[in-house]
Amino acid sequence: MVDVIIIGAGIVGCSLAYELSKYQVQAVVLEKENDVACGTTKANSAIVHAGYDPRPGTLMAKYNVEGNRLIEEIAKKLDVPYKKVGSFVLAFDDTDLATVGTLFDRGRQNGVPDLQILSAKETLAIEPNINPEIKGALYAPSAGIVSPWELAIAMMDTALRNGVSLYTDSQVTAIEKKPDGYEVICGDKRYQSRYVINAAGLYSDQIHNMVSAPAFTVTPNKGEYYLLDKNQGNVVSHVIFQCPSKVGKGVLVSPTVHGNLIVGPNAVDADEKDDVGTTRTGLDFVIKAASRSCDKVNYRQSIRNFAGNRALTEIDDFIIGEAQDAKGFFDIAGIKSPGLTSAPAIAVDMVSMLGAAGLSLVKKEEYIDRREKVTFRDLSPQERAELIKKDSRYGTIICRCETVTEGEIVDAIHSPTAPRSVDAIKRRCNAGMGRCQGGFCGPRVLEILCRELGLDPREIPQDKDGSYIVMGETKTRGGNN
Numbered sequence: 001m002v003d004v005i006i007i008g009a010g011i012v013g014c015s016l017a018y019e020l021s022k023y024q025v026q027a028v029v030l031e032k033e034n035d036v037a038c039g040t041t042k043a044n045s046a047i048v049h050a051g052y053d054p055r056p057g058t059l060m061a062k063y064n065v066e067g068n069r070l071i072e073e074i075a076k077k078l079d080v081p082y083k084k085v086g087s088f089v090l091a092f093d094d095t096d097l098a099t100v101g102t103l104f105d106r107g108r109q110n111g112v113p114d115l116q117i118l119s120a121k122e123t124l125a126i127e128p129n130i131n132p133e134i135k136g137a138l139y140a141p142s143a144g145i146v147s148p149w150e151l152a153i154a155m156m157d158t159a160l161r162n163g164v165s166l167y168t169d170s171q172v173t174a175i176e177k178k179p180d181g182y183e184v185i186c187g188d189k190r191y192q193s194r195y196v197i198n199a200a201g202l203y204s205d206q207i208h209n210m211v212s213a214p215a216f217t218v219t220p221n222k223g224e225y226y227l228l229d230k231n232q233g234n235v236v237s238h239v240i241f242q243c244p245s246k247v248g249k250g251v252l253v254s255p256t257v258h259g260n261l262i263v264g265p266n267a268v269d270a271d272e273k274d275d276v277g278t279t280r281t282g283l284d285f286v287i288k289a290a291s292r293s294c295d296k297v298n299y300r301q302s303i304r305n306f307a308g309n310r311a312l313t314e315i316d317d318f319i320i321g322e323a324q325d326a327k328g329f330f331d332i333a334g335i336k337s338p339g340l341t342s343a344p345a346i347a348v349d350m351v352s353m354l355g356a357a358g359l360s361l362v363k364k365e366e367y368i369d370r371r372e373k374v375t376f377r378d379l380s381p382q383e384r385a386e387l388i389k390k391d392s393r394y395g396t397i398i399c400r401c402e403t404v405t406e407g408e409i410v411d412a413i414h415s416p417t418a419p420r421s422v423d424a425i426k427r428r429c430n431a432g433m434g435r436c437q438g439g440f441c442g443p444r445v446l447e448i449l450c451r452e453l454g455l456d457p458r459e460i461p462q463d464k465d466g467s468y469i470v471m472g473e474t475k476t477r478g479g480n481n
Contacts, residue, residue: 001192002026002165003359005184007172007207008199009036011152011340012332015347016197018074018155021162022369023351024362028191029156029164030184032171032203034465035424036417037152039201041340042427043276043308044223045252045262046148047239048072049338050087050140052107052115059318061110063342063349068142070344075146078154078371081257087143087239088123090293091135099243100138107140114141129235129296143239145257148340149427153417154371160416161368168420169465172200175210181328182211195328195354202273202311204319204333212323216333220273220309223265224282229301229435232261240293251289253297258402258433263290263297270309278305303435310336320346321353328357374411375429377403398448399441401434409445413452420453422446423463446470 004020006013009031020027033039048071054060075082091097100117107115116139123137124130160166167186174185181194200207205218233255242250253263264286270276283305290297313319313334323329330353332346355361376384376394387407388395394407412419412428419425422432422445431445432438438445446469449460457470 001181001194002028003193004028004195004197004354005030005182005191005193006197006199007184008201008204009033009152009156009166009168010039010041010199010201011037011148011343012201012335012346013197013199014152014155014159015343016199016332016350017159017164017166019344019347019351021159021164022363022367024364025359027159027164028193029159029166030170030172030186030191031166031168034168034420034461035427036156036166036168037149037427038464040308040311040335041152042149043225043306044148044340045225045254045265045337046145046256047087047252047254047340048082048084048144048146049341050107050115050143051110051112051338051341052103052138052140053244054106054110054338056106056109059320060338060342061106063318063345064338065111066348067338067342067345068144070348071146071151071341072144074155074344075151077369078151078158079373080151080154081147082144082151083146083255083257084142084144085238085255086139086141087241088118088127088130089138089140089241089243090123090130091137091243092131092133092292093135096243097135100136103138103244107138112140112142115139127236127238127240130240130294131292145239145254146340147257153428157416158368158371162364166417172207172210175207175329177211177326195330195357195359197330197332197350199332201335202309204311204331205313208323208331208333211329212326215323215331216313216315216319218273218333219312220270220275221312221336222268222270222275222282222307222309224278224286224307225262225264225305226283226286226299226302227256227304227306228261228263228297228299229303230259232298232301233259235261235296236294242289242293251286251293253290253294258430260303261297263287265308267310273309276307276309278307282307304437312336318342318346320350322357330354374408376405376408398444399431399434399438401436401440402430402432404429404431404441406448409448410452413449420449421461421463421467422449422469425449442469
């Protein structure tokens with residue numbers, strides 16, 4: 001019997017594991033995929049929102065601004081790529097100007113610092129490549145960009161170093177109420193806990209319904225994106241939004257923390273919760289909509305298209321709290337935008353809720369709250385030389401596009417949240433994130449994984465289980481095949 005079971009290891013589950021690991025609490029995280037951050041967390045806009053969009057009084061408004069502050073703090077401590085670049089919401093007509101005014105008022109009520117409404121001239125002086133026909137813009141200097149999967153991984157790494165347990169490939173199939181808590185069943189494995197936190201993202205309604213009367217339904221809503229090469233990374237230097245609508249914050253154009261440019265997303269209901277395929281119709285819409293903000297993007301420099309699903313519910317807010325008919329069972333559901341930004345603040349509040357429900361919260365006297373990560377390309381020539389003297393593997397470049405070394409890949413393989421796929425390595429050290437998208441380094445990453453883990457190439461997937469790379473031998477040495 002443990003104290004807390006967290007179901008789901010997306011940004012919310014990882015944030016909660018990180019926060020709980022500060023206390024003398026036995027916590028277990030169950031994740032159905034073979035890695036953390038494999039759902040919405042790895043396929044979103046990667047924006048740290050300022051907090052002017054949520055309606056005052058909502059949970060989204062409550063957590064957004066504080067989450068913005070916490071992410072900057074956590075990213076610095078855990079060596080996660082983050083930049084406070086600021087954002088603009090463009091106004092194209094008088095109706096948009098009225099919306100900008102509304103967002104400004106909301107932002108001030110929500111506690112967003114340093115908001116300004118700028119004229120067209122002032123905006124274009126800062127972002128000369130955007131549409132010269134704009135009427136003005138809302139400027140939020142506290143907005144930022146982050147690597148969402150690296151943030152989740154860093155928090156889970158820290159949680160594991162401080163005693164939390166993570167079980168991947170553990171899909172929850174049933175939950176049974178017991179006199180002193182719950183039994184969570186994952187196939188032939190059973191876990192007992194006093195409290196259960198449902199952070200299952202797109203599947204949070206299904207998990208909720210295992211123990212409680214149906215209270216919400218998750219509808220997957222797909223967003224499709226362009227990721228552009230680094231030669232497009234300076235087209236804009238801030239996050240460029242259009243005025244939001246009922247379905248989201250609209251198509252954006254933004255730099256990424258790794259120096260690329262991201263454009264998207266659209267918003268269409270997906271056929272299935274795991275439907276992340278891109279469509280010609282959706283991508284054409286993204287180009288057309290984004291061109292209203294900026295027509296200087298060269299889409300021939302696209303290095304990848306991808307899609308992710310939002311977890312929309314019929315409730316226009318986050319769903320957070322204890323189920324009315326299931327004491328000790330808590331939902332963190334409907335986490336759409338600004339979910340990434342809000343996650344660390346949600347985690348802090350959820351720990352308080354657990355304390356109010358009876359969980360003993362005693363801070364650990366010794367706690368590891370720092371993480372240092374070697375990023376070879378960011379080192380000076382002298383630092384590189386010194387590192388290579390200590391370990392020659394840092395002198396072997398595996399990913400040429402991103403200048404990722406064998407040493408960094410080996411570090412990733414032996415990190416606490418251990419990767420078991422080629423794309424899991426990509427999410428940890430950027431090998432395969434560049435222009436060729438792993439075309440050159442993919443086979444070498446596979447080889448290193450096999451060597452370090454003692455596995456056969458047929459046991460290493462590209463990403464999720466079943467995404468096989470090597471199926472078998474096509475010929476053997478010395479034979480007639």
